[in-house]
Amino acid sequence: MKIDVLTLFPAMFAGPLDESIVKRARQAGLLDLRIHNLRDYAHDRHRTVDDRPFGGGPGMLLKPEPLFEAVEQLAGESTRVILLSPSGRTFNQAIAAELAQEKDLLLISGHYEGFDERVRQELAHDELSIGDYVLTNGALPVMVVVDAVTRLLPGVLGDDESSQEESFSNGLLEYPQYTRPAEFRGLKVPDVLLSGNHAEIAKWRAEQSRLRTASRRPDLL
Numbered sequence: 001m002k003i004d005v006l007t008l009f010p011a012m013f014a015g016p017l018d019e020s021i022v023k024r025a026r027q028a029g030l031l032d033l034r035i036h037n038l039r040d041y042a043h044d045r046h047r048t049v050d051d052r053p054f055g056g057g058p059g060m061l062l063k064p065e066p067l068f069e070a071v072e073q074l075a076g077e078s079t080r081v082i083l084l085s086p087s088g089r090t091f092n093q094a095i096a097a098e099l100a101q102e103k104d105l106l107l108i109s110g111h112y113e114g115f116d117e118r119v120r121q122e123l124a125h126d127e128l129s130i131g132d133y134v135l136t137n138g139a140l141p142v143m144v145v146v147d148a149v150t151r152l153l154p155g156v157l158g159d160d161e162s163s164q165e166e167s168f169s170n171g172l173l174e175y176p177q178y179t180r181p182a183e184f185r186g187l188k189v190p191d192v193l194l195s196g197n198h199a200e201i202a203k204w205r206a207e208q209s210r211l212r213t214a215s216r217r218p219d220l221l
Helices: 020-027 064-074 093-099 117-122 139-150 160-164 198-216
Strands: 002-007 032-037 079-090 104-109 126-129
Touching (some): 002 139, 020 139, 079 139, 104 139
Parallel strands (some): 002 104
């Protein structure tokens, strides 16, 4: 998969996306990730990418000219262009799985008071938010999307079944998990997990997943 990121703060991406699973995916050639500075597409003396909103109001808006030029240069016919902003639909595991089926993504990080509306109208195929709160800019949401999508790409996790048994993969929270020792400070692993009866273990896990979801995230049921 190829992912292009358009941002005003490319240095923010140097650490998180150069470690762990994303790093290994890039090294293995499973992910082609490229970070682009939006100011490179502004051609005035000050590399201006923002201006005041018509009609008044606080803050600044990202201008259409550099964004249109950037998208026209970076996006191909198969590229899905996505804006990251508080106005988007809420990102979740189902959307991550949907995006993992794409060949090319262009993720555009919002900033200031957002985008000139013509960017939404003419350039974007989708708009995503990672939650009902406001961040300084869209860099962190872009990183969240990149990480969530990357780990769903075939071959990235080594065992592709790992991503199928996590929280939200089936719409529910993940069941409790245990490892050795079987008893620690008087706390014992449930007997069913030590039984070797895979049918009973699967039944227990499904029930625990449902109970945990009902307790912590009833909205998912």
